[in-house]
Amino acid sequence: MSTTIAASPSRTESPATGARAPLIIQTSALSKIYESGVNRVHALRGVDLAVQEGEMIAVMGASGSGKSTLMNILGCLDVPTTGSFRLDGEPVEGLDVNALADLRNRKLGFVFQGFNLLARTSALDNVELPLLYDRSGRWKNSRQAAEAALRRVGLGDRMHHLPNELSGGQQQRVAIARAIVTRPRLLLADEPTGNLDSRTSVEIMALFQELNDEGITILLVTHEHDIADYARRILEVRDGRIIRDQPVADRHLAVDDLAALNAEAAAEAPELTVSA
């Protein structure tokens, strides 16, 4: 894994900046109204968003800002009240629940804050799961594909471990393997580092950056600015509108930060031996 990370700093220029990259997400005047009794809650008020292939976007916003609703709609888990949404060129509005399920399976990968792995189910079985729900017949050997995905996230030696035998970071890697095993067009991550310590967070962000460099489009929700700075573009949502949409001026590279952390640890180590 470390070799690929070492290679990534050379590719600082975003592949998304190419003018002709296809649009993965295209929404216009997206709005969502929740009606509970007499109350009408406008969770989204006209969101226009275009995301090109290869982008890595951080969505920020306070709770109640509408960013969860936006993520749910972009993740085809919910449908907008009005407005249009095209995912990878396919119109999503008007699809029934089965078509939405198939769309999620073919084009999307999800990573959650709480990992959301199936308990008492091995890492390999967890990663294989999306392939079992595939209806297009793309996967001839789901077992091999799952093994390859686990190796890709650096867990080739943990395939048969159960989630409770893995650390938080490892569990999130399994979740990422499960998200990428179907080769999705878009990876959606909902606060993927929210349950992790800072060092593990940086490791996970390094993995995301690597995957993005390989061409996967990533959209992640986060509260933390230093996590958002690993993205290429930041959206800020407030009161159901996008109030800020700009590229990251000083993009951080998680590999560099990891190297710095390692250096710190190495500097502290002699002190530890002295005190011991």
Add this chain to the structure above:
Amino acid sequence: MKTTTLVRVASESIRKNTMRTLLTMLGIVIGVGAVIIMVAIGQGATSRIEEQVNALGTNMIVVTPGAAQRGGVSGGAQSFNRLTLDDAEKLKRESTLLSAVSPVIFTMSQIIGGSGNWRARVWGVSLDFQQIRDWPMETGEFFADADVRAMRKVAILGKTVADNLFAGTDPVGQQVQIRNVPFTVVGVLSKKGQTSTGNDQDDIVLVPYTTAQTRLAGFSFIGQILAATSSPDDIVAAQSEMKAIMRESHRLGDADDDFTIKNQNELAEAASGTAEVMSYLLAAIASVSLVVGGIGIMNIMLVSVTERTREIGIRMAIGARGSDVLTQFLVESVVISMAGGIVGVLVGTLGAFIVGQVTGWTTKTSPEAVAVAVLFSGAVGVFFGFYPARKAAALRPIQALRYE
């Protein structure tokens, strides 16, 4: 999802909750086991009754007074007990197919003799009776035609009566008093045992019907006419012949029959029909426990759906359709109930065998009952698993994912 994958997923989640699954399965095991044991007992009883009716005698035809039909107009007092010795004699004289005919005059009496007294049935019969009932002697002789014609006071004792009055000694040649009339014992019948309804067939005294009529009963009506053909093939023809003779004898004209003629098979059917009703009843009662077991499955599946709401959300997020989730839970409940059904068949078969050994009843486990029990347990799984499964499938992915 492929079927093999479905079954694998279902068995995995069953394995993850071993204790709970086993307890749920136990309900079905008990239900299916109870059904199989009850059906085995019922069918055993049916076949035993059939055997016993057949043991009554071969090719036997029974004429009883009164019409077979129930309801309609009651015949009143005169039509009751309208069988006479003339009927029996006419049958014997005119029938071409009957090889034996015997009237039966039923009475009951205290019998005094030997070492004590005993109350028993006293039947007045002709000497054809022995052939009709296919009933060999243990000692002595059956009475002769001359005894009947001369109305001699001779008696034949059933085994039970002989044992009670003349324990240890040979009754042949001894005297017994029936209604203060002295009779000479000329023979003892061999043991026939109990009927299916628990009647001791050996608790009986046979006397010539002529003697019974003049010395004991004092009336000329008779309870039954027994007859037999020499070949089983003649039974149906003999029955219609008998019907014609009886109608003529009773001068019925256009009136309905005032008697009923039944052959061996019809008697067997009537008797085993009762036993069949009983075995259906037993199976129905046992099915209740199967239904209770099914409710147990439904209960556990509902708990399971609630517990695994998050899992359902995850599966839906990564592309499971509602139908995938529905099938998964349905397969799970069917696997539980079918596995319970198979274990139940083993338990039931073993249980039926043990019941047979302990009680001495005949039990009969039929392959049909086993097949029905297993299929029915599968159906219980589908039926009681459907509601929880549909509940799981109807969950919305966002809410399911957010469920704590």
